[in-house]
Amino acid sequence: MKYIKLRELEVSRIGLGAMGMSHGYTDSGTDEAESIRTLHRALELGVTFIDTAEIYGPYTNEELLGRALKGRRDQVVLASKFGMISHAGAGPWNLDSSPANIRTAVEGSLKRLGTDHIDLYYQHRVDPNTPIEETAGAVAELVAEGKVRAFGLSEAGPDTIRRAHAVHPVTAVQSEYSLWTRGLEERVRPVLRELNIGLVPFAPLGHGFLTGKIRSTDDFKEGDFRYGNPRFTGENFQRNLRLADEVQAIAAEAGATPAQVALAWLLAQGDDIAPIPGTKRVHRVEENTAADGIELTAEQLDKLSSLPPAAGETHTEAGRQMLER
Secondary structure: EEEEEEEOEEEEEEEEEEEHHOOOOOOOOOOHHHHHHHHHHHOOOOOEEEOOEEEEEEEEHHHHHHHOOOHHHHHEEEEEEEOEEEEEEEEEEEOOOHHHHHHHHHHHHHHHHOOOOEEEEEOOOOOOHHHHHHHHHHHHHHHHHHHHEEEEEOOOOHHHHHHEEEEEEOOEEEEEEOEEEOHHHHHHHHHHHOOEEEEEEEEOOOOHHHOOOOOOOOOOOOOOOOOOOOOHHHHHHHHHHHHHHHHHHHHHHHHHHHHHHHHHHHHOOOOOEOOOOOOHHHHHHHHHHHHHOOOHHHHHHHHHHOOOOOOOOOHHHHHHHOOOO
């Protein structure tokens, strides 16, 4: 495994998103033992960058990581997120990045994770009701107190990134970025490079679509992120299957799996990128981390970069309202 710097934070080139172990997909939360084996196998393979959030569950994903990482905390750069639970009464899925809410959130996350500090603490979504300067100031206080090492933003736009960074350095921005979600390349990516802010792509495999394993939506149940998602329904789904087939063809050429090709393309976009493919299965974490050794040719990279954008929006209307791309 290679390692890179997200600003001052050294992380494995490929991380692990833990969300799906507890939240977001049809079978989430059904096999804690396998999830813990997956986390331990990731550490054995040199993965040091593990991502969670208080909203995943809610709360149960952080609790799972707390159990899995007991006695291994010093092997991990641990990232979590605040701001999608209003602890003052409105509850989950209500944006609140006020300083008081951040204080409550961080204490809960530290307890659940069984640690005295969070290495990278992200604002999960931009809160339109709290000036980003106040949010950044609150996290800066946590950094000064040693409860947080670094400050991050998720799905933030250029103006928010600049304003936050002016108050306290932003170490990383986490946003959806993959072969089929490339909207940040034009507006956000140049700002990150200008300010020396790392990029952490989530859903680098298109919520599983780019693996080539999803050929039908029949198995998605209500509560699965993909159930009713515009990219996974109707004509959009059929059009996007053709995109997955193109990735499969290049994978056959490269002697790799489609997932490895999708990750290798991302890694080729710069040495300031650390994708966090999510899985709860040992064989998948082995497959994903092996992408670090895949070298695509210039022609293969060009073919992949020239693929058409995916059909359909990445989120439902309610989800899109929380994005600042």
